[in-house]
Amino acid sequence: MSAQAQGGGDVPPLLELSAVSKSFGGVAAIKDVDFRLFEGEIHGLIGENGAGKSTSMKVIAGVHSDYDGVMRVGGRQVRFRNARDALDAGIGMVHQELSTVPDLSVAENVFLGQQPLTRFGTVDWRRINREARRLIASLGLDIDPTTTMGALPVGIQQLVELSRVLFSGARIIILDEPTSALSPPEVKRLFDVLRKIRADGRGIVFISHFLDDVLEISDSVTVFRNGRTVASGPATGLSKDEMISSMIGRGSIGMHMGESAELASDDSKPVVMEAEAIGDGKMLRDVSLKLRAGEITGVYGFMGCGQIEFARAAFGKIPLQQGRILVDGEEISFRSTADAKSRGIAFVPENRSMMLFRSEPIYKNVSIAILERIHRLLLKPDAERSITKTHIDDLQIKTQGADMELGSLSGGNQQKVALAKWLTHLPKVLILSEPTRGMDVGAKEDVIRIIKKLRDQGVAILVLSSEPETILTLADRVTVLRKGVVAKEFSSGVLHKADLLSAA
């Protein structure tokens, strides 16, 4: 445990926000936020979706420059005009949304904006590639640094982005939900690295909705609610319940995400969709799965186990190289996602930016998947708006209205919009990849309730996740994938988290 943690005393905090407020178009996103980060400290930052975590960290990282209040770095008052200023002051941030450059190589991404040069002032490629390999290896990545970034799975990209900031030499490191795309062993390696870095006298802010992770890694914890700091203190002695109640501002909600679950599969339910030994020629081989009406099938596996490819193949996004897919007993080969949709299949990918239109209003984001049901030929925007309003209410999406630009929503609320897309007319099969990623406890509970309701209405649901809790809370039967093949299937009895972890 770091000595200085809440020291105060003589050492000025590495970073201090005093009464910082920031509003967008007259609406406050954060109000009078106080926040102190000390040297050698890992500081957990938690709060519900839309609480203002990302916004306040973006103020620190120079992304938002027009804010009220005072920021001090090492005791000196500063005001950054842009992200470059913040970087020069030793502040590095990994944003909630992946911000890697897909067309550049892994090594170039690691050294983005700070490439080492040779004596002659040219880019030192040998060194870049060598160093990049070494740096990403310390996060457990064994990939060729010359690989194009865009070709890698999201989780790996996340690790590469982390290594860019972790090893940039920044003294203040802000990680906005860094683990949401990582599997448990990767999270563990990240934590090892964080602990090592902390020892060098830096300060790290760790934002996450995984409260166990926050408790494990943090020295102190700050809680935001509705744009304000509501609690801040050492992590020792803090319990998960206390964290939750201060996040939501009332007694803890009853439900806890499970450590174990009683499976309730029912073979008498009709099979709606079936995959027979499908493979994509790369990540996925011989995977067979049956989806039944009114049942939730969980697919668990670490990142890279093939679940991402499975979901895409089932939605017609990537072509099958082997096996076949049957819908209602009839063999179908999808030529496009539109084909899959017209068969009643719906899909929410794990990365929300993949299915959202950032600069379009919310209602257009929601209606895009159901336009043909609302309109014959001509658009009826008012119908789209009113449908969207009901979803905003049902899912408790935090926004000022259906006309707001999607990009103005907090990360978790964007995720809810991605789900809302498919909820107006029930699909026959709903494929959800990481449905609760990036959601706060309350939102997770909402989404879980909604998914279960859909199941009870007869939808065949496939949930793919690398979070055991999500699978355990939702699934009626579970398939574990490992390296692209089915490693184990569970369909009855009590399933423990440990069973999943050891099978994967």
Place this chain on the structure above:
Amino acid sequence: MQEAGETKAGGLKAVLTDQLRNIAPVFTLMVLVIFFSAASPSFFTADNFMNILSQVSITAIIAVGLTFVILTAEIDLSVAAIANAVGITLAYFTLQPEYVNIANLPLNGVIAIVLTLATAVVFGLVTAFGVTWIGIPSFIMTLAMMQIANGVSALLVRGQIAYNYPDLITTLGTESVFGIRWTIIVAVLFLAAGHFVLKYTRYGRYIYMTGGNREAAEYSGVNVKFIIGSVLVIGAVCSGVAGMLAVAYFGSAQQNQFDTYLLDAIAAVVVGGTSLFGGRGGIGNTIVGLLVLGVLNNGLDHIQIDSFLKILIRGLILLSALIINVYAQRLREKG
């Protein structure tokens, strides 16, 4: 609509950022009109206004299709070449005067027009096939199509000039009704239809969404290949109609007579503020872009200026429009 204004953006700065791509072209247009009106007494007259409209009408028809294409974040460099080839095809299907030495295939007027339109569709389908099925970037594919269309033109006329077209086309290309040239009326109809489709139909929404984020459109079950393929066909058909009217308007059909139209059509769309990155803009923007271009070309004729300098000036205007276009996009992405 009701909530759109105040709550959405808030603050003047935000509105300006959001609307830069729409405001800048209108502002440019006003400056140009004021400048030329002051510089030349013959500029600001009703006659000259009709002149300008008629000068941009052919470009306008091409620009409608190109707006569709650019909104999906694709590009079509073959529009002028296709207009040329289709115009020549029409002449090929029409009986030419004795002295025109072309081995052609004269047909009944209506059949000639239908067949010629079909040629345009075929051009579009080939482009669509290359871009969506094979996966050739539209920039490269349409460059190839430009060459192919030029080749078709060359083969059909073999260096000759053709003069005759079906009566309907001759009327539309050369005559007026109530003092308004038919080409203007056709252009207005195309612009109106384009606007209607883009803003009020499901298909139009898909075009915008596909341009806004192709992957997201695909994950929402939009048939992105169909959307992109179809806008390329629409682009070719618009070019084809423009080509047919233009040969009548020009009074002759020959090789290379559309060379300036590619740049003009792209310029009209981009100067108008439609985003080269797709998903933003529309026919309204294109209309303003067409007027900017028309006023500029026409106005420069009204003042004493080196005709070679005109070319440079047009280039500079296009460059500044491109800068604003890219800059507006950046501002949005930051905001």
